[in-house]
Amino acid sequence: MVSERHPKTFRFLKGRMRSALSEAEKDILENLIGDVQQLGHGQVILSRGEMAQQSTILIEGFAARVISRNGSRHIVSLHVPGDFVDLHGYALRRIDHDLVTFGVAKVGYMAHSDLDAILAREPKLSRMLWFASLLDAAIHREWILKLETLSADGCLSHLIAEVLARLQAVGITQQESFAFPFTQAELADACGTTPIHMNRVVRKLREEGILEISRGQVAVLDKARLHETGAFDPAYLYHDL
Amino acid sequence: MVSERHPKTFRFLKGRMRSALSEAEKDILENLIGDVQQLGHGQVILSRGEMAQQSTILIEGFAARVISRNGSRHIVSLHVPGDFVDLHGYALRRIDHDLVTFGVAKVGYMAHSDLDAILAREPKLSRMLWFASLLDAAIHREWILKLETLSADGCLSHLIAEVLARLQAVGITQQESFAFPFTQAELADACGTTPIHMNRVVRKLREEGILEISRGQVAVLDKARLHETGAFDPAYLYHDL
DNA sequence: GGGTGAACTTAACACTTGTTAAGCACAGAA
DNA sequence: TTCTGTGCTTAACAAGTGTTAAGTTCACCC
Incomplete structure (x- = not known):
């Protein structure tokens, strides 16, 4: 420290x-x-x-x-x-x-x-x-909604979309690639699933050309489809206030 | 009105x-x-x-x-x-x-x-x-946790346990039976599942003698097991403050 | 350079949940 | 009373997810 x-x-x-x-x-x-x-x-x-x-x-x-x-x-x-x-x-x-x-x-x-x-x-x-x-x-409520409605792939998409939006809002990244030091097991912890299933989901999104996650680095390759699979609408972040 | x-x-x-x-x-x-x-x-x-x-x-x-x-x-x-x-x-x-x-x-x-x-x-x-x-x-966070960790039967148990605790905290009911005007479909909406599956869960909890839900009325028959299946710990409600 | 451990990957199988379809029970309206 | 709609119940099958068990890759340390 x-x-x-x-x-x-x-x-x-x-x-x-x-x-x-x-x-x-x-x-x-x-x-x-x-x-x-x-x-x-x-x-x-x-x-x-x-x-x-x-x-x-x-x-x-x-x-x-x-x-x-x-x-x-x-x-x-x-x-x-x-x-x-x-x-x-x-x-x-x-x-x-x-x-x-x-x-x-x-x-x-x-x-x-x-x-x-x-x-x-x-x-x-x-x-x-x-x-x-x-x-x-408000963000908690959106998480509740996503856990209630989305399957694991949607949940991960939503999570990444949210983090990207929040990072961009504070001006940390303009690109759609950023350091994100979470392991697949930890992403699973945040999506209410298992590491094994999270791995399936990561692979699927990678194969679909939406997202690339490796070694603590995330690259959003197709933001439109990311938002679509994650049913992401940033209104709940109140960035306009 | x-x-x-x-x-x-x-x-x-x-x-x-x-x-x-x-x-x-x-x-x-x-x-x-x-x-x-x-x-x-x-x-x-x-x-x-x-x-x-x-x-x-x-x-x-x-x-x-x-x-x-x-x-x-x-x-x-x-x-x-x-x-x-x-x-x-x-x-x-x-x-x-x-x-x-x-x-x-x-x-x-x-x-x-x-x-x-x-x-x-x-x-x-x-x-x-x-x-x-x-x-x-804090209640939102508990819902996030329950949606991440519990399966549908645990989720319903948790919901009922929470409502009972909150009603008792404001002194509306002392008994473990109360009016609760939600249909099975609406309970499904609150647990992130489908009406059909909620029906399976309601039946299961009824068969196990934990809970009775019918016509907008809930009766908790075995609170200890309800708390167990719902992994319910009321600390997050901060009723002691 | 080889060893080590953590993270990641894959496969097979079981269980939970979603979907579609159908029938039943009950309350309110005609 | 019968009709009607809503909520409840059940069944069969499909899809998603959890579990167990391996094996692989990679960074790091000796």
């Missing part, structure tokens, strides 16, 4: 809340980030049951919310730079899952006492924080 | 936020409910794309968030009395699904302009509202 203080820019944070916040408000938020750490792959940011005194914003890399139940691991959400990965720990206190980094990641911490001050004095920022958690809930 | 003004008590609202709010704060919230309506079965409280000027609290009956996609309907969340069913419409403005009543329901409305006032002047209440949406997100 490498630690640094008061980094100069958080372009992701600025990028994310672009239209809704003034520069002054963005500065308030940015200055609340007291400590920044570089984490390795598979580090636990916050584990189940912990009472957090701070919340975490993901600055670089990926993170996921992982629930382990009788031996098997399941991924219930994914996070990209700019996300408050455990903002809900602020109001909920106790958290029912682990937060784990995927690949090398940089995170910033925000003390809950500072969030108290925001809630007391900055109604517009409060609403913004609230909005951030509602966006999480 | 029958309309009444300023109902005397909202025991469900009081029941839900019991420990966290003072009586004075509960009164503030309660007085914000401007209009109360009695709705019939299958009424749309709010439909996709609408820009709501108010949010809805469910006082009696059930409601669900329904997403229709190429002809088929899917249920992504269920609501019991005491829930703000579309609080997220306040911060998100545009909503990506329909809200539909199941059975006869009574709802109250809260103007967004009044919520603005709360956010500006009542930090503790603001936090409470935020908590309410985080609770929704």
Whole structure:
């Protein structure tokens, strides 16, 4: 873990809340980030049951919310730079899952006492924080829908389409190829299937010329058909707000 | 639709936020409910794309968030009395699904302009509202987990176990039998399966003496085994907060 | 350069679930 | 009462997915 203080820019944070916040408000938020750490792959940011005194914003890399139940691991959400990965720990206190980094990641911490001050004095920022958690809930609902309606190939397509859209929204990638440090077994954990079946699905999408996944790298070869097989419509990401 | 003004008590609202709010704060919230309506079965409280000027609290009956996609309907969340069913419409403005009543329901409305006032002047209440949406997100995550891990019989068991726990938490039922106006086809919509398969599952749980579902009435015959087949642990409902 | 382990790949078979088709039970309307 | 529609039930078959068991590839370390 490498630690640094008061980094100069958080372009992701600025990028994310672009239209809704003034520069002054963005500065308030940015200055609340007291400590920044570089984490390795598979580090636990916050584990189940912990009472957090701070919340975490993901600055670089990926993170996921992982629930382990009788031996098997399941991924219930994914996070990209700019996300408050455990903002809900602020109001909920106790958290029912682990937060784990995927690949090398940089995170910033925000003390809950500072969030108290925001809630007391900055109604517009409060609403913004609230909005951030509602966006999480909207993404959860879309995951519920995809798990209810899609078969495993559609589910993987949807997942990749979502990650691409979210990365592009924060300006990390313009191309349709990006680093994505998840193994096939972990993709299976996020789609509610088995590694073996995930492998069948990966092969199928590769053979159809839609997608190429190998060694932590994803290349979207045919975005239109990816969206089609994943029934993907980005409206739920509220990128226009 | 029958309309009444300023109902005397909202025991469900009081029941839900019991420990966290003072009586004075509960009164503030309660007085914000401007209009109360009695709705019939299958009424749309709010439909996709609408820009709501108010949010809805469910006082009696059930409601669900329904997403229709190429002809088929899917249920992504269920609501019991005491829930703000579309609080997220306040911060998100545009909503990506329909809200539909199941059975006869009574709802109250809260103007967004009044919520603005709360956010500006009542930090503790603001936090409470935020908590309410985080609770929704926690329930969403549990649904994601159950859809990823459980087969259809586990999924139905989990659904029934959750509804029972939530009804008991707001003090509507002490027994393990309750009115639940959902058809097998609608239960299938909520579990991501087909009506035919839901019927197999209902029969199986009935034959095993775990559950009895008929004509909109559910009777839990063996709660321990229901929780076991549904891998149900109520911690995610945060009823202790 | 060979060994090691993790990730990936493939195959065969069993089980779960979807599909199509049909008939039954029950409540409400005429 | 009969008619009618909706919800429920069942069966047979097809498709999707889980399980078990191998084998392969690749990066990394000795």
